[in-house]
Amino acid sequence: MYAGSEGIPINKAPNNSMVRIVRPGSDRLIDLGLMSGSIVKVLISMPCGPVLVQREDGSVIVLDADTASNTFVTIISAPEPARHRHRWRRGWRP
Amino acid sequence: MRNDVIKVLIAGVPNCGKSTIFSELSGVTINTANYPGTTVSINKVEYSIDGIKVSIIDLPGTYSLRAGMVDEAVAAREILRGGDYDGIVVVGSALDPEQTLYLLIQVMELGKPVILVLNMMDLASRSGFRYDIEGLSKALGIPVLPTIAVRGSGLDVLKNMIIKIRDVGQGNVRVVNYDKLEKYIEDLANALGVSRGGFAIETLSDNPVTRELMGNLLNNDYVRQIIENARKEVGDVSSYVAAMRWNAVRSLINKFVSKGRKPLISKYDELFLNPKYGPIISILLLFALAETIFLALEPLVDLLSMFLDSLPIDSIVASYVTNELIKSLIVDGIWSGIATLIDFIPYVFGGCPPNSVHRGFWVDCEDIISNRKVAKTHWYTLERLIYLIAGSGCNVPAITATKAMPSARDRVLTALMIPYIPCTARFVIISLIAAAVMPQLMGLVVVLPYAVALIGVIIISSFSKVRLRFIGRSVPYSYTLPPLILPLHKAFIKKVWHYTYEFLSRAGTLIVIFVVIMWFLSISGPSGVIGPKALGSPALLKQTWLGVIGNAMAPLLSPIGIPWQFSAALVYGYIFKEVVLSTLALLYGVEEGGLIYAIKSFISLPSAIALIVFTTFYSPCIATLITERQVVGLRLTVVNTILQFLIALGLAYVTYYIALMITLR
Numbered sequence A: 001m002y003a004g005s006e007g008i009p010i011n012k013a014p015n016n017s018m019v020r021i022v023r024p025g026s027d028r029l030i031d032l033g034l035m036s037g038s039i040v041k042v043l044i045s046m047p048c049g050p051v052l053v054q055r056e057d058g059s060v061i062v063l064d065a066d067t068a069s070n071t072f073v074t075i076i077s078a079p080e081p082a083r084h085r086h087r088w089r090r091g092w093r094p
Numbered sequence B: 001m002r003n004d005v006i007k008v009l010i011a012g013v014p015n016c017g018k019s020t021i022f023s024e025l026s027g028v029t030i031n032t033a034n035y036p037g038t039t040v041s042i043n044k045v046e047y048s049i050d051g052i053k054v055s056i057i058d059l060p061g062t063y064s065l066r067a068g069m070v071d072e073a074v075a076a077r078e079i080l081r082g083g084d085y086d087g088i089v090v091v092g093s094a095l096d097p098e099q100t101l102y103l104l105i106q107v108m109e110l111g112k113p114v115i116l117v118l119n120m121m122d123l124a125s126r127s128g129f130r131y132d133i134e135g136l137s138k139a140l141g142i143p144v145l146p147t148i149a150v151r152g153s154g155l156d157v158l159k160n161m162i163i164k165i166r167d168v169g170q171g172n173v174r175v176v177n178y179d180k181l182e183k184y185i186e187d188l189a190n191a192l193g194v195s196r197g198g199f200a201i202e203t204l205s206d207n208p209v210t211r212e213l214m215g216n217l218l219n220n221d222y223v224r225q226i227i228e229n230a231r232k233e234v235g236d237v238s239s240y241v242a243a244m245r246w247n248a249v250r251s252l253i254n255k256f257v258s259k260g261r262k263p264l265i266s267k268y269d270e271l272f273l274n275p276k277y278g279p280i281i282s283i284l285l286l287f288a289l290a291e292t293i294f295l296a297l298e299p300l301v302d303l304l305s306m307f308l309d310s311l312p313i314d315s316i317v318a319s320y321v322t323n324e325l326i327k328s329l330i331v332d333g334i335w336s337g338i339a340t341l342i343d344f345i346p347y348v349f350g351g352c353p354p355n356s357v358h359r360g361f362w363v364d365c366e367d368i369i370s371n372r373k374v375a376k377t378h379w380y381t382l383e384r385l386i387y388l389i390a391g392s393g394c395n396v397p398a399i400t401a402t403k404a405m406p407s408a409r410d411r412v413l414t415a416l417m418i419p420y421i422p423c424t425a426r427f428v429i430i431s432l433i434a435a436a437v438m439p440q441l442m443g444l445v446v447v448l449p450y451a452v453a454l455i456g457v458i459i460i461s462s463f464s465k466v467r468l469r470f471i472g473r474s475v476p477y478s479y480t481l482p483p484l485i486l487p488l489h490k491a492f493i494k495k496v497w498h499y500t501y502e503f504l505s506r507a508g509t510l511i512v513i514f515v516v517i518m519w520f521l522s523i524s525g526p527s528g529v530i531g532p533k534a535l536g537s538p539a540l541l542k543q544t545w546l547g548v549i550g551n552a553m554a555p556l557l558s559p560i561g562i563p564w565q566f567s568a569a570l571v572y573g574y575i576f577k578e579v580v581l582s583t584l585a586l587l588y589g590v591e592e593g594g595l596i597y598a599i600k601s602f603i604s605l606p607s608a609i610a611l612i613v614f615t616t617f618y619s620p621c622i623a624t625l626i627t628e629r630q631v632v633g634l635r636l637t638v639v640n641t642i643l644q645f646l647i648a649l650g651l652a653y654v655t656y657y658i659a660l661m662i663t664l665r
Helices: A027-031 A064-069 B020-023 B070-080 B099-108 B121-126 B133-140 B157-162 B181-190 B197-204 B208-219 B221-234 B239-257 B267-272 B279-308 B313-320 B324-357 B362-371 B379-383 B383-391 B397-404 B407-421 B424-437 B439-466 B492-506 B507-521 B531-534 B545-560 B564-572 B579-588 B591-600 B605-617 B621-634 B633-665
Strands: A016-025 A039-043 A051-054 A060-063 A074-075 A087-088 A090-092 B005-012 B032-033 B041-049 B052-058 B089-092 B114-119 B145-146
Touching: A027 B239, A027 B545, A039 B157, A039 B605, A051 B397, A060 B221, A064 B507, A087 B052, B005 B020, B005 B099, B020 B114, B020 B157, B032 B221, B052 B157, B052 B507, B089 B099, B089 B157, B089 B362, B099 B114, B099 B197, B099 B239, B099 B324, B114 B121, B114 B133, B114 B157, B121 B439, B133 B145, B133 B239, B145 B157, B145 B605, B157 B591, B181 B197, B197 B208, B197 B221, B221 B239, B221 B579, B267 B279, B313 B324, B324 B397, B324 B492, B324 B531, B324 B621, B362 B579, B397 B407, B397 B621, B407 B439, B407 B621, B407 B633, B424 B439, B424 B579, B424 B591, B424 B605, B439 B605, B439 B633, B492 B507, B507 B531, B507 B545, B507 B621, B545 B564, B545 B605, B545 B633, B564 B579, B564 B605, B579 B591, B579 B633, B605 B633
Parallel strands: B005 B052, B005 B089, B089 B114, B114 B145
Antiparallel strands: A016 A039, A016 A074, A039 A051, A051 A060, A087 A090, B032 B041, B041 B052
């Protein structure tokens, strides 16, 4: 739905999405418990920039821009985009 | 016969309160020295309990023995090389048991006696963590000690455990089952002649530190064959080993740790990490902190200066010493050096809190600042904002504070950037020149140095994008976000005192020596020793070595209309920027109050603007240079100082001709 088997860089994943790591961007991520197959929540991601993710145990990991760009993930779930609601004469409608 | 001094290493994951524990274990004095061949500081203390001597070395924090950064490599090397220490105390955060156990397993596998300290137990309890300490201790086969370092809780027990560390034993080294890799680990350990299976595991994982320690032994055909076979069996050995270790960690956590539901991200984290408001709040907070510190310090610095000026050193020395040269050496050389050093103490002490707070607090602010798209172009400039803002007060504490940065490369780059920021002392000179030649544009002119300083900072920050051997390679800068804690406790005060003490002991001697050398250069010349009378006579001052150097610099600045008196006075700025104005007054034969009129008479508007630009950049004072040397090394300090001088000269010429064109119109 969101990406092919190679995945997308983690800093392209939307905020608050759950992702599965396909390929960690550096050996250091493995030492931080982020390996192929690990599931993490992307807290904040900036395109081409650093990313904050939350491990399954709750710890928050900061990925620098280079590591984030080289870390490929597949998105498991992403938050629904906010729908704009317009005020009509008779109350709120989607 | 065993050494009667118990030697212990303290290792741990970053931000777990390791330094606080070390600080609490130690007395008042902590010896800090650079690790051989690096600019990484290692703290060491020695004390005795009941007549038993203990020597403790505090290693830099690391997540694993496969280190990425220079600091981590120092810790990994010390642990892996299995020196003559008796055991290792592994300090971990009770808030992050996974990362703690991951490091602990690697240390335990080396077979040395290990004690596990789970610090921040109070925060962990509040966050809903429950530990089965006894069960964990039995499973690991080592003592596990819960502590709250900031309150000193559990540290007496730790002290007693350290004394008995030789009796601890090596613990359960087979806590991880490497399955298919086990036979290769055994074969390799035998082939390398090491009893430590952990060393063989790290070698199989291609750990760069073990590779370095093994040297030519890795070229042995049999050893290479084992490594090759292991690779064939499991593929990527490094990932396989890490996966097995993480499995063991999770198994231990499931058995002995229960976690609450309280989220690890606090409301403050959410505030600072907010993509919309976080950066603005962070920048305002950083700026407010730096400004508050330096505003609060101003009266203290003034008071200290007044006190030093009021001391009748002249008359005290005169009552004991009659020889004019020796008297001048003591008063103008040694005492002047000591007074210079004392003047810096408030700045260093005041600059230390951000240093100590950094890892626990500012990390959030820095992350969010660096998250912005605008930071992509000059990422290092924005990320290091706190240090650059601090540098505008005084470069010395700002450079000292960079020691808190985990990445050696970032530390070096930031320490190289800071001298480009004009400190308050340089700013006083700039303000006086501006007030003399263009009082109506004073507001605009005082902004000029900061605008110009940005050019220097951007030049240095651009180094981060190219691969420069002398700065070091780019390393991944990923880490676990530490808990947001305001460190208002006794250990924090002790840490601030330690930073100040470290500055005094390491930089102080060099500063005093340099001031004495400058004194000698200002009372002697090519014709020999002129004597202290040269310090009060413009004509004699011109004949001294400093006068000669100042005159040598004059041809560089005279084409842009800057008189030789300024060149000579700026040379004195290498000691302390405050003496530039008094030297200038001496050279023009006026009181300091009349300096404005002297400058107005002898310098044109374009030259004054060029002089402001030159003063902004040309060089920091000796204390800054010595502190810079501690962080980046001698070679880079020399390179950066020459670069600063050349940029200052180039920009001064450019500014002069632009100003000339504008004023001619």
